[in-house]
Every structure is written in structure tokens, then in C-alpha cells.
């Protein structure tokens with residue numbers, strides 16, 4: 001076992017069988033969300049987004065239903081998203097600075113990836129909750145891939161993700177706008193959230 005303190009996290013030894021495994025676990029266990037206001041250029045390129053998508057597609061997915069897709073906003077796309085947020089604010093009676101904040105909300109991160117879920121409700125083999133679990137796995141894997149590539153990100157949703165006009169701009173029939181992954185280069189080291197003792201949620205059957 002290595003003496004490097006990074007090879008023990010939450011007091012747990014990272015006892016992978018290969019050095020690659022230890023390195024992968026180290027990276028995985030140091031993934032933290034970084035909010036959009038702390039994300040800078042460069043954001044993930046088209047190739048990086050393809051890599052992120054491959055990682056998302058490694059989420060466990062019974063019968064390969066692929067119950068999600070991504071919609072990437074960068075450049076002009078971010079301005080279109082900002083227009084939607086401003087329109088959302090206007091419809092809620094916001095004015096002036098509050099509307100400027102709505103615009104900024106969409107423009108902080110260099111890349112914003114909408115997560116759209118497509119859950120099949122009458123599948124004879126894969127119930128909806130399993131498909132949702134796959135969507136969650138995909139989001140987790142996507143965030144991990146961004147972290148592995150030297151970016152950071154944060155998944156956000158909130159009231160805007162449920163707004164009918166914003167949903168209509170992203171989703172087709174039967175789809176759900178889960179929210180957005182803000183992605184970019186973190187402005188500093190990510191802040192650890194504090195380790196949670198694994199024993200809290202693990203028991204023997």
C-alpha cells in the first residue's frame with residue numbers, strides 16, 4: 001500500500017489491483033461539482049463532448065434503451081438559452097437587473113449541456129424507475145468524464161427546467177428536460193464537500 005495520503009480517501013485505502021486502477025479511483029473520488037460562476041473558457045470541445053457522451057453511454061442501461069440525449073449550447077446557442085431565460089423572467093414580472101441576472105445565468109459557463117430524458121412508460125421489461133436510474137448514471141458518468149479531461153461541471157435544474165416554453169425549446173413529445181450540465185475550466189481547485197463515512201450507507205445482508 002502506498003504512503004501517499006491521496007491513496008486513502010475518507011480513511012479508506014484505494015486498494016485497486018493496478019496503478020491505473022488507483023489513479024482512476026483517485027480521480028473519481030475527487031470529482032466535485034463546480035458552479036457555473038466558477039467556470040471559465042476553454043469549455044469542452046466537440047470531441048470532448050463526444051468523449052463525455054461515450055462515458056454517459058457506459059451507464060448501466062438494460063436493453064440499451066438509451067433513455068437520454070444531450071443538447072449542447074455554446075456560442076450563439078448560449079445566447080439563445082439566455083433569451084429563453086430572459087423571457088422566463090419577463091413572464092414572472094422581472095425587470096431591469098433581475099432580467100440581466102437571468103441572461104448572465106445562461107452565459108456564465110462556456111458550454112451548457114441540456115440533459116433530455118426519454119422514458120418509455122409501457123416497456124414490458126424495463127420499468128420507468130430503471131430508466132431513470134440509467135439517466136442518473138449517465139449524468140454521473142458525464143460529470144466524471146469532464147473531470148477526467150480537466151474540466152469541471154455542475155448539474156442544475158430548478159424552475160426553469162420545468163417551464164413549458166423552455167421545455168418546448170429542448171424536448172419533443174414524451175421527453176423531460178432534466179436540467180443542464182454547466183461545463184468549463186474551473187477557476188481553481190474544486191472544493192471538497194467533506195467525506196462521508198461509507199459505513200453509514202453500507203450493511204451486510
Ligand SMILES: Cc1cc2nc3c(=O)[nH]c(=O)nc-3n(C[C@H](O)[C@H](O)[C@H](O)COP(=O)(O)O)c2cc1C
Pocket residue numbers: 031032033034139154155156157158178179193
Ligand atoms: C438532476 C439533478 C438536478 C440538480 N439540480 C440542482 C439545482 O438546480 N441547483 C443546485 O444547486 N444543485 C442541483 N443539483 C445538485 C448539484 O448538481 C450537485 O450535485 C450538488 O451541489 C452536490 O455537489 P457534488 O456533486 O460536488 O457532491 C442537481 C443534481 C442533479 C443530479
